[in-house]
Amino acid sequence: xxxxxxxxxxxxxxxxxxxxxxxxxxxxxxxxxxxxxxxxxxxxxxxxxxxxxxxxxxxxxxxxxxxxxxxxxxxxxxxxxxxxxxxxxxxxxxxxxxxxxxxxxxxxxxxxxxxxxxxxxxxxxxxxxxxxxxxxxxxxxxxxxxxxxxxxxxxxxxxxxxxxxxxxxxxxxxxxxxxxxxxxxxxxxxxxxxxxxxxxxxxxxxxxxxxxxxxxxxxxxxxxxxxxxxxxxxxxxxxxxxxxxxxx
Amino acid sequence: xxxxxxxxxxxxxxxxxxxxxxxxxxxxxxxxxxxxxxxxxxxxxxxxxxxxxxxxxxxxxxxxxxxxxxxxxxxxxxxxxxxxxxxxxxxxxxxxxxxxxxxxxxxxxxxxxxxxxxxxxxxxxxxxxxxxxxxxxxxxxxxxxxxxxxxxxxxxxxxxxxxxxxxxxxxxxxxxxxxxxxxxxxxxxxxxxxxxxxxxxxxxxxxxxxxxxxxxxxxxxxxxxxxxxxxxxxxxxxxxxxxxxxxxxxxxxxxxxxxxxxxxxxxxxxxxxxxxxxxxxxxxxxxxxxxxxxxxxxxxxxxxxxxxxxxxxxxxxxxxx
Amino acid sequence: xxxxxxxxxxxxxxxxxxxxxxxxxxxxxxxxxxxxxxxxxxxxxxxxxxxxxxxxxxxxxxxxxxxxxxxxxxxxxxxxxxxxxxxxxxxxxxxxxxxxxxxxxxxxxxxxxxxxxxxxxxxxxxxxxxxxxxxxxxxxxxxxxxxxxxxxxxxxxxxxxxxxxxxxxxxxxxxxxxxxxxxxxxxxxxxxxxxxxxxxxxxxxxxxxxxxxxxxxxxxxxx
Numbered sequence: 001x002x003x004x005x006x007x008x009x010x011x012x013x014x015x016x017x018x019x020x021x022x023x024x025x026x027x028x029x030x031x032x033x034x035x036x037x038x039x040x041x042x043x044x045x046x047x048x049x050x051x052x053x054x055x056x057x058x059x060x061x062x063x064x065x066x067x068x069x070x071x072x073x074x075x076x077x078x079x080x081x082x083x084x085x086x087x088x089x090x091x092x093x094x095x096x097x098x099x100x101x102x103x104x105x106x107x108x109x110x111x112x113x114x115x116x117x118x119x120x121x122x123x124x125x126x127x128x129x130x131x132x133x134x135x136x137x138x139x140x141x142x143x144x145x146x147x148x149x150x151x152x153x154x155x156x157x158x159x160x161x162x163x164x165x166x167x168x169x170x171x172x173x174x175x176x177x178x179x180x181x182x183x184x185x186x187x188x189x190x191x192x193x194x195x196x197x198x199x200x201x202x203x204x205x206x207x208x209x210x211x212x213x214x215x216x217x218x219x220x221x222x223x224x225x226x227x228x229x230x231x232x233x234x235x236x237x238x239x240x241x242x243x244x245x246x247x248x
Numbered sequence: 249x250x251x252x253x254x255x256x257x258x259x260x261x262x263x264x265x266x267x268x269x270x271x272x273x274x275x276x277x278x279x280x281x282x283x284x285x286x287x288x289x290x291x292x293x294x295x296x297x298x299x300x301x302x303x304x305x306x307x308x309x310x311x312x313x314x315x316x317x318x319x320x321x322x323x324x325x326x327x328x329x330x331x332x333x334x335x336x337x338x339x340x341x342x343x344x345x346x347x348x349x350x351x352x353x354x355x356x357x358x359x360x361x362x363x364x365x366x367x368x369x370x371x372x373x374x375x376x377x378x379x380x381x382x383x384x385x386x387x388x389x390x391x392x393x394x395x396x397x398x399x400x401x402x403x404x405x406x407x408x409x410x411x412x413x414x415x416x417x418x419x420x421x422x423x424x425x426x427x428x429x430x431x432x433x434x435x436x437x438x439x440x441x442x443x444x445x446x447x448x449x450x451x452x453x454x455x456x457x458x459x460x461x462x463x464x465x466x467x468x469x470x471x472x473x474x475x476x477x478x479x480x481x482x483x484x485x486x487x488x489x490x491x492x493x494x495x496x497x498x499x500x501x502x503x504x505x506x507x508x509x510x511x512x513x514x515x516x517x518x519x520x521x522x523x524x525x526x527x528x529x530x531x532x533x534x535x536x537x538x539x540x541x542x543x544x545x546x547x548x549x550x551x552x553x554x555x556x557x558x559x560x561x562x563x564x565x566x567x568x569x
Numbered sequence: 570x571x572x573x574x575x576x577x578x579x580x581x582x583x584x585x586x587x588x589x590x591x592x593x594x595x596x597x598x599x600x601x602x603x604x605x606x607x608x609x610x611x612x613x614x615x616x617x618x619x620x621x622x623x624x625x626x627x628x629x630x631x632x633x634x635x636x637x638x639x640x641x642x643x644x645x646x647x648x649x650x651x652x653x654x655x656x657x658x659x660x661x662x663x664x665x666x667x668x669x670x671x672x673x674x675x676x677x678x679x680x681x682x683x684x685x686x687x688x689x690x691x692x693x694x695x696x697x698x699x700x701x702x703x704x705x706x707x708x709x710x711x712x713x714x715x716x717x718x719x720x721x722x723x724x725x726x727x728x729x730x731x732x733x734x735x736x737x738x739x740x741x742x743x744x745x746x747x748x749x750x751x752x753x754x755x756x757x758x759x760x761x762x763x764x765x766x767x768x769x770x771x772x773x774x775x776x777x778x779x780x781x782x783x784x785x786x787x788x789x790x791x792x
Contacts, residue, residue, distance in 0.1 A: 071768030198645030
């Protein structure tokens, strides 16, 4: 297969490993855009969803509104963002339009998972905590959140994988990241470069999925780890696969 | 209930995240922003990959994110923004010619038909095309109406010209092509021919075979791109390129009539402020600029002769890409 | 934006009026793409899911393969298929279908797993064959889980099909692309609004279908 030889040649070319357009730099840019967007989305979505989950109120609204957001194409956000902000580059964050599109992408799964995670903490646990005289804040911090960690982290995993595979859109607005290979390859009809870019993105997404899986296990309180296998959440936690792919 | 090891892990994760973010931003900063203005000697410009004469490039030029934009000479926004933007003169003739010309089935290109088309093309100047494209792309008018108005304003076809025959006119799916197709078609119709349209035919890969097989009789073309598509070469010599394109077309059963003055080639655009600041009128003036400007264009630009390769080899500019 | 004129307006009814054909055909193509991708996805996922539920060792590799397919950026998939399938519906349908597989297969398996053991035992006791038990008992009981997957997959695919517009494949995305390229803001607005409306409508219709397909769930809820 000639095509696969071409791919191997592409990856063996030392010029593809050097400088601004080299794989290491593009990879770092890609990780930079992704991490900034995920951290921001967590800061936006998680406190609200966790609080609503604790109150067990407005759940349907929160979940439905964020599901609606899933139907807005990231591509549309990108188009609108460019018209509004141009190629605005900020320190740390990078391309602002990309950042907005990625945050909007990450919020729905984070919102849904975080709400469900806290709202589904068994009543017996909360009642027991109230019984021993814990404050509401204490219940949230010391009972609900630790128990909710597996599902919270499932949301972070889902959102992260989506953001990593969608951060390719940065290349649309003149920024970097692994999407550059896809966009630049397309511009000169170079299928080898497109495929190499897609391969790199897929590998990075898988690496994100796997490493966050380990983080999820590590963060889960020890007492819950065994129980997890039997819990209803097990299906979600064992295969915390994106529940909706949105983006490019 | 958050145990110590969990807390340690959490903070480790946060630190790792911050670190990754920090190194990421470092490396991206070297890209563009930090290229300090070097003193005196010609600066190294930065290339920013955007879109092919598209909205991102124009928005970036307007917002000052780039100083030089690669646009098409037929772009309507050039005439809409003629008070704000300056299109630099290609004084060293880097751009290969790519003028408008109708491709017509050989048997239908009678002297009368050719006379009508030549009369239309004579009036089709760069400004005329830019105005028409602006009406279509920017004001959202229909290409059909814009073409009708153009013919009326320019008293086309000239009185005394007549044409006979049946024509199916096709077009590609962008404003220039749709407008030109309507223009040629309506002129022939006014001169007496029977004309129908198959617009939005898509890419050249789709409409040229249709022309060869006789499903279409007339399609607006660009002589340089056509010559290259048919396996020839476009140069900055109009006659040579036209002859080459014509010869290759006639082997396929269609021909080209006389090209219009209007063309659709890369043109380098700066804002008026930038032009005044550095005294820019021609592309060659860019060689004297000592600030590290940014040039935004299509992603394929660094690999193309009429774009970055030519700016380096013909105009002696320096780029980081 | 660069110019102040009609094209800057978010809602320019005149343009909408003149371009109803384009808008309708974009919407129609978008529906065909989304319905086609989810339909094809179901055709593949149901047998694969049944197999994975019966032969457990299959499940991990199936999830791995569909998971890898899922991480391929849509734009790259479209761009790579272009030389093979051209500017056609097929070019958009292939990646969209592969993206539904992960969601659908997982929900099929989960749905089949969720059928209580005593119900299966009862069916066996009544002399059902394995195939008959699957068709008459297990699959119907798995409908809610499968439909949940179909709903997620549909909304996802409606959002993703927009990317096809970048390649000039007709869809609501193409409307957004035209809006960006000309630029006519109204086209962007119409594209987004119709995309969200389509997703909401599809989700509502699917939840209705789900209710109709599972009358027993309603009875239980009413008690």
